[in-house]
Amino acid sequence: MENHSTQGNPASIVAGGAGFIGANLCARLLEEGRTVVVIDNLLRGSRDHLSAGAATSRLHFIEADLAQRAPAQAAFAQAATFGAIDEVWHLAANSDIPAGVADADVDLKDTFLTTAEILRCMKANKIGKLYFASSSAIYGDLGDQPLHEDIGPLLPISNYGAMKLASEALISAAAESHLERACLFRFPNVVGVPATHGVILDFVRKLKNTGNSLEVLGNGTQRKAYLHVSDLIAAMLLVRSRTDIPKTLPINVGPVDEGVYVRWIAEQVVARVAPAANIQFGTGNRGWVGDVPKFHYSTAKIQALGWKPALGSEAAVLRAIDEIARQEGF
Amino acid sequence: MENHSTQGNPASIVAGGAGFIGANLCARLLEEGRTVVVIDNLLRGSRDHLSAGAATSRLHFIEADLAQRAPAQAAFAQAATFGAIDEVWHLAANSDIPAGVADADVDLKDTFLTTAEILRCMKANKIGKLYFASSSAIYGDLGDQPLHEDIGPLLPISNYGAMKLASEALISAAAESHLERACLFRFPNVVGVPATHGVILDFVRKLKNTGNSLEVLGNGTQRKAYLHVSDLIAAMLLVRSRTDIPKTLPINVGPVDEGVYVRWIAEQVVARVAPAANIQFGTGNRGWVGDVPKFHYSTAKIQALGWKPALGSEAAVLRAIDEIARQEGF
CATH class of the missing domain: 3.40.50.720 (NAD(P)-binding Rossmann-like Domain)
Structure with a gap:
């Protein structure tokens, strides 16, 4: 530079x-x-x-x-x-x-x-x-x-x-x-690195702080792509x-699948960085005001231009969990 | 007050x-x-x-x-x-x-x-x-x-x-x-009074200034409701x-008709305030950047609530021309 x-x-x-x-x-x-x-x-x-x-x-x-x-x-x-x-x-x-x-x-x-x-x-x-x-x-x-x-x-x-x-x-x-x-x-x-915000980083940092417990906003049934x-x-x-x-x-621009549940993300993060930790879920299917619980995102237009993601939601999240875990010293 | x-x-x-x-x-x-x-x-x-x-x-x-x-x-x-x-x-x-x-x-x-x-x-x-x-x-x-x-x-x-x-x-x-x-x-x-802007007021004021001639932006084929x-x-x-x-x-919210042409508005204004004046049209079907030449406005939703305008575009414009002419001293 x-x-x-x-x-x-x-x-x-x-x-x-x-x-x-x-x-x-x-x-x-x-x-x-x-x-x-x-x-x-x-x-x-x-x-x-x-x-x-x-x-x-x-x-x-x-x-x-x-x-x-x-x-x-x-x-x-x-x-x-x-x-x-x-x-x-x-x-x-x-x-x-x-x-x-x-x-x-x-x-x-x-x-x-x-x-x-x-x-x-x-x-x-x-x-x-x-x-x-x-x-x-x-x-x-x-x-x-x-x-x-x-x-x-x-x-x-x-x-x-x-x-x-x-x-x-x-x-x-x-x-x-x-x-x-x-x-x-x-x-x-x-998702990916360098992560500055988002659910995966939140979970990883919470586990870094608490060691053995992860509190999740909402009941974990929010699904996102x-x-x-x-x-x-x-x-x-x-x-x-x-x-x-x-x-x-x-x-x-988005994945062609319907996304993954917050509950699954929490489980995968725990599995990667703190396998012995337990997860506490909250109530309701919205994590905060302004959080849309789930949606069906059409990517037909960009697919018609010849684009398709290499990674679906699951694969993207799993790769990002590993990348972010490493970023955070796990 | x-x-x-x-x-x-x-x-x-x-x-x-x-x-x-x-x-x-x-x-x-x-x-x-x-x-x-x-x-x-x-x-x-x-x-x-x-x-x-x-x-x-x-x-x-x-x-x-x-x-x-x-x-x-x-x-x-x-x-x-x-x-x-x-x-x-x-x-x-x-x-x-x-x-x-x-x-x-x-x-x-x-x-x-x-x-x-x-x-x-x-x-x-x-x-x-x-x-x-x-x-x-x-x-x-x-x-x-x-x-x-x-x-x-x-x-x-x-x-x-x-x-x-x-x-x-x-x-x-x-x-x-x-x-x-x-x-x-x-x-x-x-349209209506007290008029502070808009095509009818523009036309009336132009005629008030020039007396016998009205210049119209665009070729007059813009249609609006x-x-x-x-x-x-x-x-x-x-x-x-x-x-x-x-x-x-x-x-x-809008009229249920498809609207009137700028040319017709110009003619009606002239007829009301300066019948001897002539009209000069410009070129193109947009009066200015950002002016949408024509559109089909659906009012099905408000009609379903039981609303219908008392006046269509033509009647609304004719009434407003008379009201604005009086406002401007004609």
Whole structure:
């Protein structure tokens, strides 16, 4: 990670690039030979996550809060000195759903205002391509209906989902006005390392602390689909490579199966890191306000583009449990 | 409009109550015997619009910018001294679509941040019922498909539409967390007086200025559905009276016809205010970036609740032309 000028080289801005998914994405963009400029406020991300790219002078890091106008403008200006920026990956967002329920400002600032300022900077700097990390949470709780991209009404039940949908809306308007291309990737639950949050990390850390007991929010019957981060990155890069897609494309990315139960995840984590521990379940099938108990996620659209995950929910979770266990010293 | 205390009386806050639709709504809420507290920043609204209610001590006016936290909190605190607030009508928003295309901050602040602060104040003051002026613009340009409430994807093409959708999303999350009820009224183009903006007022004022010539943006083949404000208010009050609707209800309000052409509106305005004037049309079927040329608006859902407009698009526009002509001194 050096500051040698590589002006002229095709370059990507990765907003939130020091986070879990961002760090994985950066590694792949560097493999493509691109210059990569990470802009991150390090609220949840960490420079340590970028160690894999530290060996190359094509990786640059700018610490800035993109939700604020002046720092955002300064960061984009600095980024332009490192290369010819032709795309922005926007993965900067709050990722703590309960925190956003307690205080609506968290998602409003960290997710939505970040989107607004990124779009303003893209317009000012004439950067045309935006790849946005949206979420299955924009669908809210539509019951048993398969969640495909043409469904409505979109009534998110958390500020997290609401500010992802609000961001999609603003990006859509910007595509009409000044963007060349806008891909709205609606992420499922994604697992892998470097883990910064999520149910597996929670369980592993609880067991690390207690040694022999794991308390689970809810009765464990919540079922969710999980994608391994390696499959998510592959999906985004595939969509990015297509020239035959609409200018503004909302697209679900997720496993093709129906997901796994929290109870099963808890059992697998215990088996991996503390086989003698016992599990205590709570009551109810929602872990917190804003938690959708289960949903059927349609990935027909991205499958029609030729994508299929290498790992289903079970395999993704098992691999992530092992990766996260190792990350946490087990 | 006096400040005598009427504490204990059921009271409504009408955010944006000094605007076109707000003023019409206030008159009807006063007829119900309610105390009405208008909160308006007077950016586009005017106290003159509230003259009809000036005779009653149940109408109160607070000038405040609800997009800003401290003024919003102070306004809600003051409103509570006038009566027992049990509902908020949120009609405070930017209504100038082109202004929002030129500067994304306009809709972001005047529409979206206003929603965010209103929700924060409702939570703090334990006010449970929210009636929100959303827009058909949230649907974007879905071509010839009938626009019903269950359709997607929602890709608005203006910041105006984007910030209405963003507001819906935030309200939806708030309904999961602290609201009792949230009605999301998706307005069509609404006509009537006191007119503050819109195509009819534009045409009348152009003719007032030029006397004998009217320039029309676009080729006049844009077709739009129009509702008279009297029908809009009746629709909202009907939905509000129903107890058998979902807690969070997005609902289209609009005429049951397919609308009228801009060319026809121009001709009718000329006939009413300057019969000798000639009309010059531009080119293209969009008047400005973010203008959806035509759409088929489904109102099946509100019709199923027993509502039907008294006036179709043609009758609504003709009545509004006469009302606006008189407002402008013709």
